[in-house]
Amino acid sequence: MSRLGNLGARLYRGEVGYDFVGHRKFWYGLSVLITITAIVGVVVRGLNMGIEFEGGAVFTTPKTSASVEHTTEAAEQISGHQAIVQELGSGGMRVQIAGVETDTSTEVKEKLAEELKVNSEDIDAQLVGPSWGEQIANKAWQGLGIFMVLVVIYLAIAFEWRMALAALVALIHDLTITVGVYSLVGFEVTPGTVIGLLTILGYSLYDTVVVFDGLREGSKGVTKQTKFTYSEIANRSINGTLVRSINTTVVALLPVAGLLFIGGGLLGGGMLNDIALSLFVGLAAGAYSSIFIATPLVADLKEREPQMKALRKRVLAKRAKAEEREGRDVYGDEDDGPQDAPPAGVTGQRDAEPHAASAASGQRRERPSPQRGGRGKGRPSGRRR
Known part of the structure; x- marks a missing residue:
């Protein structure tokens, strides 16, 4: 993975x-x-x-030697409106002019062809009315x-x-x-x-x-x-x-x-x-x-x-209880506090008592092994000969 x-x-x-x-x-x-x-x-x-929403005209020209700046300036002077010009990959221009009426679009197209030095019939015009x-x-x-x-x-x-x-x-x-x-x-x-x-x-x-x-x-x-x-x-x-x-x-x-x-x-x-x-x-x-x-x-x-x-x-209450329980388990030995010091003369006795208890608990107690009936009595291993 x-x-x-x-x-x-x-x-x-x-x-x-x-x-x-x-x-x-x-x-x-x-x-x-x-x-x-x-x-x-x-x-x-x-x-x-775009003109699809405001209305206007879009002129797509064939390949021309004119620059984008020159085309923009010429289109705005001819139409009297703001123009947006984009250079296409084929070398032509896409000229968008908002507010151009249908009646004046043909005149704008012909004058634009003269400025760009192209044939007006080769310019594709798309017109969209404001309504x-x-x-x-x-x-x-x-x-x-x-x-x-x-x-x-x-x-x-x-x-x-x-x-x-x-x-x-x-x-x-x-x-x-x-x-x-x-x-x-x-x-x-x-x-x-x-x-x-x-x-x-x-x-x-x-x-x-x-x-x-x-x-x-x-x-x-x-x-x-x-x-x-x-x-x-x-x-x-x-x-x-x-x-x-x-x-x-x-x-x-x-x-x-x-x-x-x-x-x-x-x-x-x-x-x-x-x-x-x-x-x-x-x-x-x-x-x-x-x-x-x-x-x-x-x-x-x-x-x-x-x-x-x-x-x-x-x-939150369950988590608080779990944290409290965990805290008691981890720090429980420290909660008892310090032990009081024993009085003088008793220290040896208190110290001896745990040793005696541990010694007594450490002794092994021999427990007799269980006997089965009277077999093997008196024999060390309890086996029959």
Whole structure:
């Protein structure tokens, strides 16, 4: 068995582990800090919404010798709106201009072809009206809301409402962090981003449900024993699935990292960046929230129940008695205190008495061997001749 597999087995048996639930306040504070940073980034910098949501035009040019800076400046002067230009791997340019109306798109296309010294017929133009983009945005929010409601209902039925609430908090946490990273990085928000968000929410739920399932199995009949509290059982459930969570997260992040840094960074794929960034951030945030937020939050909610409070008291009382009993066994000889000094003239007598007793107890007492009838009487060995 490999070292990682051996570690996983020891974590599952509870031989080693990290106290996730015991240090939950630290991780709660860290999560709140990250979430506040993401919200501030969205408020201050905003989101770079794609034309699918705001409306506009996207012009894809053939190979040209013009630079990105020159193309950006020319597109903004021609259209009168802010332009986002990205160089493609084929040597062409992807020019995105928000706010361009359908009536003026043909004129913008022809002037852009003159500036870049390419044929206008070779430029691919995609036009999106503002009303259609607004409908796409509304549909995306509706789909996200329906997804959240269905998730909460399913978890409440399959597990319990506390686990459903904790999973919902973890999902909102993952969404907020992913959106905040998009705002800070400045990546464009497209329908591919929405697809990536829905994908990572499903992955986050998968990891959370695995831990919840182990917690449900481990907490059956929890009030009938006095060995572990509910928080300790929850912590054992996290440690039991820790190696599995790490392995699945790393395996999922490796291809996504290749898609983001190689496909999007080196090859210049526009849509690849939109999907890969949401997947990369969301997968990491989902693994983090299922371990450090969802399960500790369930333990906090369960510990408020009267039955769990009574269980904690019984467990702590039993441990206190066991420690007290162990302390008496280890230090019991020291509790008698010092002996009073014997009066003068009695020391020799007291010292002699134990020696006499030990000498008497050390003497062997010859016991006659049992005789069987009159056979062998008077013979040393008792044997017949």
